[in-house]
Amino acid sequence: MSIVVVGSLGLDDVQTPHGSVKSVLGGSASYFSVAAQHFAPVALVAVVGSDFPTDYHELLKARGIGTEGLETVPGNTFHWAGRYGDDPNQAFTLTTELGVFQDFHPRLPESYRKAGFVFLANIDPELQLEVLRQSGGLKILDTMNFWIDGKRAELLRTLQEVDVVILNVQEARSLTGEPNLYKACEVISGFGPKVVVIKMGENGSFLHTPEDKFLLPAYPVERVVDPTGAGDTFAGGFVGWLARCARTDRDAWRQAMVMGTVMASFTIEDFSLRALMRANLKIVRERADRLRNLTQFPPQDESLQ
């Protein structure tokens, strides 16, 4: 099944203890789409300015990502500059320039409206609602504290029409005011989305569905070079896997968590989308096998009883 993603394409400047890069491809929709395209066909809805390098445009097309919904308009592309210290979980934003993204109103090409999955990356919840009204399929939403704090009512309205929400642990707490993660998931589920995925960085991730709870450690990475885009990449692996197997049973949700985790492990190993673009299904499968081997244990011996 195919996937539509609505989000940002951006040009990022990033500094980490391992080096720095300037004007590299970034934005939620780029990480998501490159990750998901490893598993299933992806089409983008986004906007870039006239400064967006042709190379980046070609790079997405060359990977088979649908760009019919990618508008180029006069002005500057969304630009983010950030810095990480020794703690890869904490990003310090130096600059955010919305550029042409400021006036973005996502329009889904007619051919996109039958996609099996729609991923609403972290954008204004009012725009997310506009997209939901143009699309069918399974609806997955990401957001951030900026919207939770600034457009809470609009976000709650949008969540009513969403099937799956993917949040990090701080976002889940600020959305619900509930410090306990399990209780927070139940509260969020009450807002609309039946499935709640909580990203916990190096602590792994947690899946909460009406029938299941699943806890998965992060894939161990020896050297975290640049954590930018890890969350969007997780979402790409997660939704990509669901689209590939075209099922939403217990095993499919759990496997999707594994694939989200594995794809994110590539992203953080290099700047921008470099490591994610070097990945292929063979090494993805090897990491999924390794994660399984690292985390599984046998049933209890009878002697305990």
Added chain:
Amino acid sequence: MSIVVVGSLGLDDVQTPHGSVKSVLGGSASYFSVAAQHFAPVALVAVVGSDFPTDYHELLKARGIGTEGLETVPGNTFHWAGRYGDDPNQAFTLTTELGVFQDFHPRLPESYRKAGFVFLANIDPELQLEVLRQSGGLKILDTMNFWIDGKRAELLRTLQEVDVVILNVQEARSLTGEPNLYKACEVISGFGPKVVVIKMGENGSFLHTPEDKFLLPAYPVERVVDPTGAGDTFAGGFVGWLARCARTDRDAWRQAMVMGTVMASFTIEDFSLRALMRANLKIVRERADRLRNLTQFPPQDESLQ
């Protein structure tokens, strides 16, 4: 098989956001022995002062814990007072009074010297070495930053004669100077202990043996009341399980990690050893089953290949 534990019995004052207690039973050896005794016979080597309540002494005996090696001498019992804020991973020590523990020289009764397992709780590494010279069996050591910083040479000497070391993540980093956990385990293994267990609090735990690596999330607890003793309890469940099944193959190590995790989940749910003492094998087994259910996932579908 039976277990000998050498460590502290103490009287603790603890304040947490959920309340406070005074002069409750504490100390590494008490948490360890009560946890391990759920699985296998345990005998204590420790010292208390004349102020140690008869009730606490009786309580240990009533659970079947061997107290032949428990000396009572004139003076005050080891006393710790501490406080936790909202982050249960961070303890603020208000008072440490060594009392009779200051002049403690552990002597193993003859009957203890054939135990299959010896657990050296967090005490001076020179005393730990004295114990190792009096005992056979599988040797497991815990320590803390106080000894890593203050008696590094002595600790390294003692580690040469140890089979298993159990550390928290900060201790592993300060012992090795290696920020990467996997590399730190390899360095520690080079010091002597073939098996390294890293406790990561709410992030779970990690097992490193020459043949295996295993990553396990923490058991989810709704309300952490008092984290005191969680690490010693983990060790008690871990060693207790190994003693119960009398095996040290891959499955036994992994199951031991599960039992350490489950036992620690009880300790943190109430003050002192209260919740740990309410536990029984039936509910231990239920939590182990639940942890398994929470963390296991099926092999990959062929469709990925």
